[in-house]
Amino acid sequence: MTEILALSGITKRFGGLTAVNELSFSLAAGEVVGLLGPNGSGKTTVMNMISGFFAPTQGVIALKGEPIQGLAPHRIAPKGVARTFQLVRALPSLTVSENVQTALAFGKQRLWGEEARERALHHLEEVGLAERAGEKASDLTYIDQKRMELARALAAEPDLLLLDEWLAGLNPTELRTGIDLIQSLEQRGMTILLVEHVMDAIRALCGRCVVMNAGRKIADGPTDEVLRDPEVVRAYLGDDHA
Numbered sequence: 001m002t003e004i005l006a007l008s009g010i011t012k013r014f015g016g017l018t019a020v021n022e023l024s025f026s027l028a029a030g031e032v033v034g035l036l037g038p039n040g041s042g043k044t045t046v047m048n049m050i051s052g053f054f055a056p057t058q059g060v061i062a063l064k065g066e067p068i069q070g071l072a073p074h075r076i077a078p079k080g081v082a083r084t085f086q087l088v089r090a091l092p093s094l095t096v097s098e099n100v101q102t103a104l105a106f107g108k109q110r111l112w113g114e115e116a117r118e119r120a121l122h123h124l125e126e127v128g129l130a131e132r133a134g135e136k137a138s139d140l141t142y143i144d145q146k147r148m149e150l151a152r153a154l155a156a157e158p159d160l161l162l163l164d165e166w167l168a169g170l171n172p173t174e175l176r177t178g179i180d181l182i183q184s185l186e187q188r189g190m191t192i193l194l195v196e197h198v199m200d201a202i203r204a205l206c207g208r209c210v211v212m213n214a215g216r217k218i219a220d221g222p223t224d225e226v227l228r229d230p231e232v233v234r235a236y237l238g239d240d241h242a
């Protein structure tokens with residue numbers, strides 16, 4: 001099994017606050033793993049360290065065996081890490097295709113012009129948005145903005161896709177569409193780490209979950225088992241429910 005990502009003893013301190021505390025886990029190629037935990041447990045900080053927005057205070061983050069901790073985002077992205085954000089970061093005055101083309105221009109292959117237009121269309125097809133390619137990004141519905149953001153991430157042809165609450169804010173129908181879309185990426189063998197609060201989505205998508213509480217890992221295993229784990233139940237719901 002090829003290991004795509006390995007975190008070893010990762011710690012992140014913000015002044016006196018230890019947001020992530022000696023966290024270790026790894027992802028094999030093709031795994032879709034949920035990173036769970038109550039609010040403030042350190043999940044987004046982990047995503048920020050993997051993608052280079054924060055340097056860990058200590059520990060090693062290896063991508064395909066190569067240490068990447070502390071590198072800037074623009075150095076990590078071309079090595080094969082793409083991410084989406086809690087809030088969609090589109091360029092609203094550009095077309096949908098142009099939004100994806102900007103990701104291609106600054107991505108691993110630095111594609112421009114006709115080649116970039118064709119490749120953008122390919123990635124928009126992957127997320128079911130090809131027929132909107134010429135529309136302004138600001139005219140898209142929320143789920144379509146999410147699709148576009150995913151197409152921008154896929155444009156980087158990542159080895160590892162980080163989805164940070166990508167399904168948040170969708171209505172039940174959109175949520176089904178969003179889950180199907182992530183499942184289609186899973187079927188194509190994409191390795192995905194996702195932070196998500198929607199339990200139905202976690203159960204549908206993640207074979208395995210890592211659970212954090214107050215910066216520490218409290219569980220790591222098959223999703224059903226982890227969600228039944230009394231320590232996980234206690235972390236989410238308090239002592240009365242465990």
Ligand SMILES: Nc1ncnc2c1ncn2[C@@H]1O[C@H](COP(=O)(O)OP(=O)(O)OP(=O)(O)O)[C@@H](O)[C@H]1O
Binds near residue numbers: 014017038045046
């Ligand atoms: N840039 C920062 N400076 C200082 N403290 C921070 C910073 N980013 C996060 N923190 C703190 O680190 C802790 C972990 O935050 P983080 O956002 O990683 O948690 P989370 O599990 O993603 O929470 P949520 O589910 O609410 O998004 C929190 O106490 C938060 O206030």
